[in-house]
Amino acid sequence: MLAEVARADVADVDRAVAAAVAALPAWRALAPAERARLLHALADALAAHQEELAVLEARNAGKAIGDARGEMGMVIDTFRFYAGAPERLLGDTIPVAGGQAFTVREPVGVVGLITPWNFPLTIAAWKLAPALAAGNTVVLKPAELTPLTALRFAEIALAAGLPAGVVNVVVGPGRTCGQRLVEHPDVAKIAFTGSTEVGRSIAAAAAATIKRVTLELGGKSANIIFADADLEAAAAAAPLAVFGNAGQDCCARSRILVQEAALERFLELLEPHVTALRVGDPLAESTQMGPLISAAQRDAVASFLDDGASPAFRGSAPEGPGFWFPPTVLAPVDPGARVAREEVFGPIAAVIPFADEAEAITLANDSIYGLSGSIWTRDGARALRVARAVETGVLSINANTSVRVTTPFGGFKQSGYGRELGPHALDAYTEVKTIFYATEG
């Protein structure tokens, strides 16, 4: 067994919220440069513990150690980026009659952070860093399956000098502890990442107290490959864009749309990259893909093959203990099939042919989701036309990247609302206050 963790209950959530309420006045009143200094100290402390955190994350989530190291690098970079924010929370001056009007940004207060198991500390950092930089205090509820890096983070934050009560972590079930955070009258905002189903219930429950909510939810992103693309490059990049983190990625490009004229050639090029994927022990340096998070997740993923879909080709997966599922490519898939419409959250890719640019756009947008996606073509004007037409929050052209610390990330449609990362995340953790100062009479 890796670890045993005491399960929090609703009373523990209330205690954590009370600690965050108590810590708020001093934290928000701290001079901006001092809050910046503490966030830099925290980034330094995380860097000193990077390997320990990477191994803990890899073991707890079953993710490839190379990926876990990269994720911890992003955690550190996220704190460094937002350490610059306290001194850059700028307002506006607005011309008005009879005086001066200007705006300031105030923290929203105590923020509840509810996070999933697929990128545990990374997604928590996307919320923690801007929330703290803006002068809020937080209660973080990590997913019960992956609480270990969040608990270690809280210890590191305290040792780095963050005052007690500024960062609080509660490990307990979503339906009790998460729910209590959403309903708690002293919590001003919920930042949530997880399933669309739970996001919907959070938005509804938050309405009772007019809580601010930002939601990062599911996806069914399209990787659109035109016949004029560099097919070798597109085929080499496609597998990890959907099988990375064993497909348990909201940005997984699980619909590979390929122009009919290039379909056969693309599949020929894709197959060796899929069969060559190194699936195995997450702690082995060469591993590119580990197991799924749980038996329930493996069953849910396997159910997509129950519909009679026969794989075009598959990679390998170890036998024996672990929730293994080989990388699997289905082709050609009807756009109406369940695997083409629902989020799989596992290593299954559906290849869907299209005739022309108009059909590619129609198919890409034929989804309740709109989180990420890619366009591969050598025609620059087409790349830009399609990029503007696809209803999604982030897109890459001739690449499959979705997140960077410095650029906004978030969804259209039922992939959620609000933006994380980049300068925009601070909007979600501050309220704009307008002040008028009369200068006449």
Ligand code: NDP
């Ligand atoms: P869930 O939505 O089940 O869980 C996410 C978090 O919400 C967990 O901490 C969970 O707690 C908590 N939770 C569950 N029920 C409630 C509730 N009623 N009230 C408050 N909190 C609750 O998602 P999974 O963790 O199972 O992750 C898989 C799904 O999340 C996929 O659909 C995926 O697309 C989506 N996701 C989206 C991402 C994005 O950035 N858009 C990123 C990652 C995942 P606990 O599990 O401890 O009970």
